[in-house]
Every structure is written in structure tokens, then in C-alpha cells.
Amino acid sequence: MIFSNAFPEVPVLNVTVVGGEVPPSQIAIVDLTFSENKHDIATITYAGFPGIAVTSYVGLPVQIKFGNNESNLIDFVGYVAYVEIEANTRMGSTNDSLIQMAKVVCFGSSYQMKPIRSTAYTNKTIKQIVEIFANKYKFSYAVPNNNYVFSNLNQNQKSDWEMLVGACGKLGYSVTAHGTHISVYDNYSSYYRGLPETVLYTLEDSKGTERRAGNIYEFKGFFGDITPHGQSSSFVFNSLDNLGKENTYTSVENSTSGLGAKLPARFTHQITTNTVSKNDLEQALRQYTRKTYPMTATAKVIGVSSAMPGRLAKVQSYNSAFDGYWVIEEARHEINSKHYITTLKLKTDSTNGAGLAPNKGSGYTPPPSSRLSNNLWQTERELANVY
């Protein structure tokens, strides 16, 4: 059981399974993973689970609110996808149940976007594509103001979620659906958008000796052109467009994240493709540059709820060139009776060898909250943030 006063950095935590009869007091672990281009996932582990609830829980709406404090709450809403149980006869009963442990695995609100379709979208911008799905599922959204028009997008045997992620990926954008808010963003624009930041403290930092949110337990980094987490390269694109013209475009012409001095790449790959236009080629290049980072890391820290994909984490006091801003790709929040730990996957294209870009963003618009209507999660109010 997770007590409100169990340990110093215990977060605010409120788990609601709508229609579920197992009391929250039997919850032993809550594990939430937020990752770009993936459904949000929450796993609720129960100590003791009544047999009658195992099948009846599938499909139930779930809401989990958590945060370091009341002013910093993250809202997970979704549905129970499946229940995994363990019943070991040798272990007797737990909380009066022969099923000693049950993991209730929930997918975020984007789970509704799973059915497969075979359709196509003609002459649409990314904003129009996002709007189609937001209206269909009654979500709010934020999307970059990119006027590039896809002449055709193919959704052959793909779910709406796959289609959305794929369309955004063609422009180098990432997607998240937290709560009932679709957020489309360019990882290179994280610095300019003014999103909440997370500071990660080392022992060298004066705050590192205190037990507080963001203190680093473990930091594992990978630096180089080719690492276990992928490779970082430059690109030269060549294409034939619809006018019969051959075009060339290089990744040097593509922007950087603005987080410092971009690391030069050792290799330059030559990519050849068909495109509709030169603009098409420029957009296509971003899907390559936004997937290659010369610096990646995994940081395990004392739980910090502000850390979410697409936002920035500031690593400080390693007295290194990698101190500075990193983009969060994935945030996993694990809460149990003993601790709250956040594990972050981080990436960046730059060292702190140069100053930050001057035009840092501000004016972040928090997404609307969610409401349940006919057992489906929907946005409480419409928000179309084209930025």
C-alpha cells in the first residue's frame, strides 16, 4: 500500500478505476511510462485481487493523478487494456484473495485510436491531419504551424494512431497524447516553446546532498557517432521531383536544437529518393536529422513529475561539456510504498561549447483537463493551439 506519508518525497497520488471494486488501499505499485510516439502506459499492481474482478476490469476507464505537489499534477487518463495475474497456491491468500498479485495494464486515451483503417488523405497540412483526429476523438491539440501540404498520405492497414505518428514523423515531428491532448512537436524546438523544465542535480551541486526531486541516482551516457542507441550522421539528399528536376539538399541546411554547439558528424550518408517537390525534399530530410543524436543518456532520479517527453531536462554540475539542456524522450515514473523514482531517456545534439540560442520561448499553454463521457475520455474544452 502506498501511504501519503511513507517517505519524504512521496508524491500526490490518486488512482481511480471507474467501475472497479478493488479498494485503492490494495495498490502496491503504480508505474507510468510516457514516451514520444507511443501510447501512454500505466501499470497498477495490486496486492491481492478478487477473481471476479479479473475479467470485469478489462476496458474500464482509469484516471491517475500524480505529482510532486498539488500545483504540479500530471493527469493520466486511459483504459484497462489487460490484466495479468499471478496465483501461487503455495503462497496462500493475500487480502483475502487467492490471486496474490494482479497487474492492471492501462493504455492512455489514444488507445481509442487503435482500429485499423485503409484510407488516404489528399492535399492536407499536418495541422489539418491532426484536426481530423482531434475532432474524431474529441481531443484538444497543439501542432506547429507548418504550411507544407502532403499531396497524399496513405493509411493502408494502419490505425489512426499509427497514421498520426507516421504523418508527423515525415516532417520530423514527434507526438504525445497525454490526458486527452495531442501534442505534435519538433524536438529541435523544445528550447523555444517555453515548456516546464526539470533540473537534474548531481552530488557536486549544493542541492545534490539534499533528498529532493531531480537528484540523480544514476546517469548512464553514450557519446559518439555510433552508440548502442543509434547513430548520428549528416545527410545529403538527392531526389527527382514531379517537374523532372533533380534536387540536392543537405542536413547542414537543416536547423539545430539551439541548445549549444552542435557536435559535428563523422559520416555523411547519401540518400536518394523520389519526391513531389524540392519543399517535399526539405521536409523529408527532417525525419532523418531528428532521429539521430550524438549524445543520449538514461538518468534515474528522485521522482520529478514535471519531466515529460518533449520537455527539457537540465543536467548540471558534472563539470563537463554535456552539462546543460537535454531533450526528454521518455519519462517513466515508478511509485511504491518506499520510493518515487523517475527514469528518463535523454538526447541532445549539442554540447555547452556555445551559448544557448537567444530567443528562448515562453507562454506555454497548459492543455485542458479531461472528462468522461459515455465511458470515453474527452477533452473538457476544445483547444486548437497552432504555434
Added chain:
Amino acid sequence: MFTNSLINRAIVSYSNQSTGEIKVRIPSKFEPNVVLDVSFIGRKQVGGVWPVPTVGTQVVVATDGDDYANVFILNVTPTT
């Protein structure tokens, strides 16, 4: 049975000899309401009219990318 082939059979749903426009449905790829334009690349007028297949004809189409941004009819037979 289920393939990711970029060459498929299609049904002509619209064609116009004056403008050269051709629209096709590709039932093996898309739901029945999805209609795609055929590219003008590689086609030209013959004697002042565009050779186009008649509506309802089954044709073979190909595309040069998985987005189906350019759809080409293979071996258009003049109808005039």
C-alpha cells in the same frame, strides 16, 4: 494474399478526354470511398485528346512511393 506491393489493380472511377484527368479506386489498398488522381507524368495528348481508359475499366496502377503521391497507369490504351 496481403502484400505491400506498389503495383496493384484498380478501377477507373473518372476519366476526361479533354483534360486528361483520371481518377481510380484501388480496392486492394483503400476503402471504397478513396479516390486517387493519376499522375500526368509520362502521358500526353494524341491528336488533341488525352488517351484515357473508360470509367469502370480495370487497370494496373503503380506508385513510386508508399504515400501514393504519384499514381501511374501502366499501358494506357487509347479509347479513340
